[in-house]
Amino acid sequence: MLVHIVADYGPGDLAFAEVAQRIKLHLPDAELVPVSVPAFSTLAAGFCIAQLGLHAAPPGTLIYHNVAPREDDPTARAGNAGERLAYARLPTGVRVIGVNAGYAMSFIKDEAEKLRWAASPAEGSQFRSRDVFPQAAAAIALGLPAALGDEIAARTVPEPPSSVIAYIDGYGNLKTTIAYDAKKVRPGKRIGLRIGDRRHEATVSDGAFAVRHGELAFAPGSSGWPTRRGGDVQWMEIFLRGGNAWHLFGGPAIGSPVALH
Incomplete structure (x- = not known):
């Protein structure tokens, strides 16, 4: 299974290695490809997600992304809570799993065949993409029951900015x-x-x-x-x-x- 990891950890960062290790724990057959974007740049992440996900890909391809600036609530957060984990299935068969933050889902929101919340907590660790989300992503990838939650209305996801x-x-x-x-x-x-x-x-x-x-x-x-x-x-x-x-x-x-x- 091809798994693209789109994140703002930085090329060669320890965080990429830790996330890769945790994904392999839950998906041993995963072939991991890291894709780095600048810190907190949900726009770049969304662009990469669409470029990878809306073209022909091997069966079972998964895009796992995490650029989560935690800007959905400016107040103090309990339990390191942040933006929620979301899921999209694209016409190519590619599945996208990652936080619905900023513009991360903006380029695919109108192309997705399914757009739903993942049944995963949004809190519990400062490093959610290592400690919380890989297990939820694996459950979705393996088609386990109760891995998905309610639908996400595409209109609630922001349009990508023009001319930038x-x-x-x-x-x-x-x-x-x-x-x-x-x-x-x-x-x-x-x-x-x-x-x-x-x-x-x-x-x-x-x-x-x-x-x-x-x-x-x-x-x-x-x-x-x-x-x-x-x-x-x-x-x-x-x-x-x-x-x-x-x-x-x-x-x-x-x-x-x-x-x-």
Whole structure:
């Protein structure tokens, strides 16, 4: 069973090892793949969940995610309580189990065939993704009775923000929540892109490598997925060929607005 662990522990962090060990305890046949996102970035987690979950995957694939900033209640919390554990089943057959925090479920909420609460406590440990959630995730993965709770109304899950940075890959490419529209993209057009206090000229392209070396492109990237309505969404990407767009714009955070001029 392929299990993606999407979390904000940090690459090579002890927390990844501890969570992996606990998941293997309950699912011995699991093949674990860690996916790291920045601390508390539910937006990046949600983007990764959709990118992995809405494409063809091996039978039984599971996405286990935990980015839980515990921002659902600003008051003091008893028992280290936080956002509740949720479950989604996607049209690809991929199952998603993780906290319903921020934008973590936003990209899949309208694509999911099932969206329900997990029958798991939301408190009991500061490190719930190690001490509490793996056993609940295993119960769901194994189809055990009473592992799931009530349905979650998709309307209660926030929409992902528009025109922001959703993910930054290892090459410094900025993946945005600006959807590609073939009718509006005019290849070769020069536009201004502003992120924070940095503004740079870019060439609009219908393919990231359709610009010269050292040139900034605004183009449909490699991220996107099919929708239940029979279409496809593809996200625009800011790409510096032969360089690093994230560095060029001064290292903006995920969630930073992207303005076009």
